[in-house]
Amino acid sequence: MTDVKPMRADARRNYERLLEEAQRAFAEHGVEASLEDIARRAGVGIGTLYRHFPTRDALLETLLRARFDAQAERARELLTHPEPLTALQSWLAGLGDATGTFRGLVELTADALNDESSRLYESCHTMREAGSQLVERAKREGELRQDVTTQELLLLLHAASWAGGHLPGGGGMPRLLALVFEGLRAS
Amino acid sequence: MTDVKPMRADARRNYERLLEEAQRAFAEHGVEASLEDIARRAGVGIGTLYRHFPTRDALLETLLRARFDAQAERARELLTHPEPLTALQSWLAGLGDATGTFRGLVELTADALNDESSRLYESCHTMREAGSQLVERAKREGELRQDVTTQELLLLLHAASWAGGHLPGGGGMPRLLALVFEGLRAS
DNA sequence: TAATATACGGAGGCAGCCTCCGATTGGCTA
DNA sequence: TAGCCAATCGGAGGCTGCCTCCGTATATTA
Numbered sequence: 076m077t078d079v080k081p082m083r084a085d086a087r088r089n090y091e092r093l094l095e096e097a098q099r100a101f102a103e104h105g106v107e108a109s110l111e112d113i114a115r116r117a118g119v120g121i122g123t124l125y126r127h128f129p130t131r132d133a134l135l136e137t138l139l140r141a142r143f144d145a146q147a148e149r150a151r152e153l154l155t156h157p158e159p160l161t162a163l164q165s166w167l168a169g170l171g172d173a174t175g176t177f178r179g180l181v182e183l184t185a186d187a188l189n190d191e192s193s194r195l196y197e198s199c200h201t202m203r204e205a206g207s208q209l210v211e212r213a214k215r216e217g218e219l220r221q222d223v224t225t226q227e228l229l230l231l232l233h234a235a236s237w238a239g240g241h242l243p244g245g246g247g248m249p250r251l252l253a254l255v256f257e258g259l260r261a262s
Numbered sequence: 263m264t265d266v267k268p269m270r271a272d273a274r275r276n277y278e279r280l281l282e283e284a285q286r287a288f289a290e291h292g293v294e295a296s297l298e299d300i301a302r303r304a305g306v307g308i309g310t311l312y313r314h315f316p317t318r319d320a321l322l323e324t325l326l327r328a329r330f331d332a333q334a335e336r337a338r339e340l341l342t343h344p345e346p347l348t349a350l351q352s353w354l355a356g357l358g359d360a361t362g363t364f365r366g367l368v369e370l371t372a373d374a375l376n377d378e379s380s381r382l383y384e385s386c387h388t389m390r391e392a393g394s395q396l397v398e399r400a401k402r403e404g405e406l407r408q409d410v411t412t413q414e415l416l417l418l419l420h421a422a423s424w425a426g427g428h429l430p431g432g433g434g435m436p437r438l439l440a441l442v443f444e445g446l447r448a449s
Numbered sequence: 450t451a452a453t454a455t456a457c458g459g460a461g462g463c464a465g466c467c468t469c470c471g472a473t474t475g476g477c478t479a
Numbered sequence: 480t481a482g483c484c485a486a487t488c489g490g491a492g493g494c495t496g497c498c499t500c501c502g503t504a505t506a507t508t509a
Binding site: 083084085086109110111112121122125131 | 467468469470474475476
């Protein structure tokens with residue numbers, strides 16, 4: 076079933092060089108970085124890039140999967156945290172950081188969560204399921220509004236993350252997230 | 263000073279055809295719609311488009327200015343509304359609709375507010391000033407958190423508007439905005 | 450109607466996406 | 480070690496979109 080033939084040596088070499096350069100390029104120019112540029116810097120033809128990663132999303136997914144899986148794992152850990160709301164907030168903050176890795180990534184992940192055909196869907200979805208447990212617990216223990224869904228919550232998180240990226244200084248995400256949790260009305 | 267020579271008849275004709283087609287194209291394909299396509303549909307050379315509107319932003323601005331100005335006007339009207347918070351929320355909802363006109367517009371306006379060199383800056387800024395009055399009033403009357411700035415509030419609105427556009431059904435913006443205002447904690 | 454300022458159009462240069470296929474090469478076999 | 484072939488490579492080429500430049504056309508004015 077899963078008898079993956081080992082890659083030829085040159086293929087493996089190129090695969091790894093491509094990932095290195097892609098990481099650099101996405102970090103520097105956002106998720107829209109030029110693929111031809113990535114191939115060029117990796118010292119590889121554009122055809123080679125496309126053979127290894129048929130789409131931009133495939134490349135991104137390879138770079139992000141580990142990160143997203145870690146996020147899912149962290150959600151499971153936080154289920155044992157004594158304070159459900161704090162746990163949830165802490166998890167969301169981490170997720171916000173993850174989606175802030177590359178400029179433009181929030182848009183992608185927010186969309187991926189609602190698009191099963193997306194390459195990123197699977198790894199995002201796993202993460203969402205894990206987070207969902209945290210949400211349910213917080214609701215069950217009466218620390219979170221009953222009428223909020225996980226979908227809405229994640230969307231709001233993504234929104235805060237998005238907004239953080241559009242703040243002049245940058246890095247205002249935590250503050251925005253706090254506002255969302257506490258509300259804007261005077262107390 | 264402001265002695266604007268009337269446009270030549272053909273120029274005026276093209277100018278208007280371009281605006282019509284741009285409106286259609288942006289509505290259909292978002293703010294990234296192809297400019298060459300707009301020119302083509304307007305039955306005009308690409309050079310003509312660029313002469314009338316040197317940048318994409320210039321074109322967008324022409325289409326949006328009236329809308330933004332109306333939004334500023336509405337803020338002034340709402341200053342006489344008896345309930346400051348309701349007035350503010352109502353204004354923000356309208357603004358959310360305005361920035362939801364074209365796909366991708368929220369990003370643009372959110373950035374324009376912090377970039378004086380942007381073509382859209384001026385019309386956005388006027389609007390912001392008007393809205394600022396509503397914010398100050400709500401704070402003064404103790405209906406809004408004292409520690410929230412207009413900038414943050416507008417950013418959160420844009421975030422909600424952004425999120426609304428990434429909701430599968432679409433049109434969930436009001437609900438998200440309400441959540442932001444009321445907070446997520448159980449009451 | 451002729452002169453001229455104004456406006457038009459699209460070719461052309463550049464960059465990015467993606468596909469296709471002839472050239473190359475790693476690794477296995479004899 | 481030589482030779483073979485499947486695996487892999489590379490980049491030309493076709494397409495779209497951006498934007499500029501300048502020879503051509505025309506609305507307007509005298």
